[in-house]
Amino acid sequence: MLAVTDVRKSFGGTAAVRSASLTVEAGESVGLIGPNGAGKTTLFRCISGELRPDAGTVAFGGRTLGRMPPWRRARLGIGRTYQRVEVFPELTVLDHLLVADRAPRHRGALWRDLLNRSAPRPTELDRMAAVLAMVGLEAVADRPVGALGLGTCRLVELARAVVAGPRLLLADEPSSGLDGDETASLASVLRALQRSSGMAVLVVDHDLRLVEAVADRVLVMDLGQVVASGAFDAVMSAPAVRRAYLGTA
Numbered sequence: 001m002l003a004v005t006d007v008r009k010s011f012g013g014t015a016a017v018r019s020a021s022l023t024v025e026a027g028e029s030v031g032l033i034g035p036n037g038a039g040k041t042t043l044f045r046c047i048s049g050e051l052r053p054d055a056g057t058v059a060f061g062g063r064t065l066g067r068m069p070p071w072r073r074a075r076l077g078i079g080r081t082y083q084r085v086e087v088f089p090e091l092t093v094l095d096h097l098l099v100a101d102r103a104p105r106h107r108g109a110l111w112r113d114l115l116n117r118s119a120p121r122p123t124e125l126d127r128m129a130a131v132l133a134m135v136g137l138e139a140v141a142d143r144p145v146g147a148l149g150l151g152t153c154r155l156v157e158l159a160r161a162v163v164a165g166p167r168l169l170l171a172d173e174p175s176s177g178l179d180g181d182e183t184a185s186l187a188s189v190l191r192a193l194q195r196s197s198g199m200a201v202l203v204v205d206h207d208l209r210l211v212e213a214v215a216d217r218v219l220v221m222d223l224g225q226v227v228a229s230g231a232f233d234a235v236m237s238a239p240a241v242r243r244a245y246l247g248t249a
């Protein structure tokens with residue numbers, strides 16, 4: 001479903017992604033790990049369309065995306081969460097979902113919806129309730145997000161990304177800033193969402209327990225390239241991975 005082929009991206013003199021290739025099958029959950037600065041976020045941004053690669057191609061559903069802007073990629077089914085939490089503190093959890101759900105369909109009406117908070121229709125509320133239940137946020141649906149902890153905000157971001165029904169979710173360090181318990185519960189929510197919705201997931205995280213819990217298969221990036229791929233245990237003992245993390249085989 002996703003095919004990244006020989007993507008390169010430099011910033012000035014820094015080659016952030018040197019020549020990265022990977023594929024993700026429909027419904028598959030793939031972990032992407034690698035040391036700080038390996039190029040993981042840059043590669044995500046090339047897939048989502050926030051950055052244009054200097055070379056190489058990104059194809060989704062058999063179609064090369066080329067210069068397609070991020071919002072059109074989102075409509076094709078590429079969803080995204082961010083390394084830093086990006087929420088609106090005054091909006092409630094439900095508002096976040098409604099805005100994300102309405103944005104792709106309402107074109108120019110988005111800001112009117114935001115300003116008027118036009119009342120949700122029963123069918124919308126049913127859909128939002130289903131997503132809230134899946135991520136375990138029903139109890140805080142009407143709370144402003146600014147009053148909630150970081151662990152809950154991470155779940156809001158996840159819910160917001162899946163409400164549009166993406167076929168592929170790019171999750172960039174969903175556990176960043178969370179403690180061990182919060183990370184474990186986020187991992188199980190993400191895995192359950194992926195299984196029940198049938199969406200594919202490409203997840204970057206430094207918490208290897210989360211990656212092991214969520215991913216069917218793991219890719220390792222180092223210095224802008226994918227240097228290893230396979231089942232979690234096999235990849236963890238591969239020499240290229242030990243070199244990337246420890247500087248030695």
Ligand SMILES: Nc1ncnc2c1ncn2[C@@H]1O[C@H](COP(=O)(O)OP(=O)(O)OP(=O)(O)O)[C@@H](O)[C@H]1O
Nearest residue numbers: 011014015016034035036037038039040041042043
């Ligand atoms: N917008 C930018 N301008 C200049 N350099 C950048 C930019 N974005 C990333 N880089 C550089 O590109 C390299 C790869 O960064 P990237 O953020 O993709 O790594 P990462 O694997 O996501 O790291 P981390 O695990 O720390 O999030 C780094 O050297 C980084 O400093």
Ligand SMILES: [Mg+2]
Nearest residue numbers: 040041042083
């Ligand atoms: Mg990153």
